[in-house]
Amino acid sequence: MLRIRRELVDEIVAHARRDHPDEACGVVAGPVGSDRPERFIPMLNAARSPTFYEFDSGDLLKLYREMDANDEVPVVIYHSHTATEAYPSRTDANIAAEPDAHYVLVSTREPDSHEFRSYRIVDAEITEEPVEILD
Secondary structure, three states, X not given: OEEEEHHHHHHHHHHHHHHOOOXXXXXXXXXXXXXXXXXXXXXXXXXXXXXXXXXXXHHHHHHHHHHHHOOEEEEEEEEEEOOOOOOOXXXXXXXXXXXXXXXXXXXXXXOOOOEEEEEEEXXXXXXXXXXXXXX
16 A cells, blocks of 8 residues: 655646656655655656657666665555556566565546556555545
């Protein structure tokens, strides 16, 4: 189960809305071993695409060095889908490389509402998990 503060959910959704019609992507880091998302880190979608996201390799290297220095890990890895439901595509599943991360998808296909769902993805196998939003 993903437990995440409402303000982090709001920041993820706001980022997804800002980048629409392109997919947005980013990370929420947390202390090593805690499974607690704490630090919101919006990233640039290097693909600048409405159907695909890709972290810039230089930005990703910088992020991992920063997380290492702070004793953090990527607790949540998120991206948006702009025209489809919040469910990982085959490509999403194939590029998921952090077996301990929560993979959050936000759908911005509806202008006045959104879907916010979380998954575990290990060896391209997708398992949806409940989300508890903490106030």
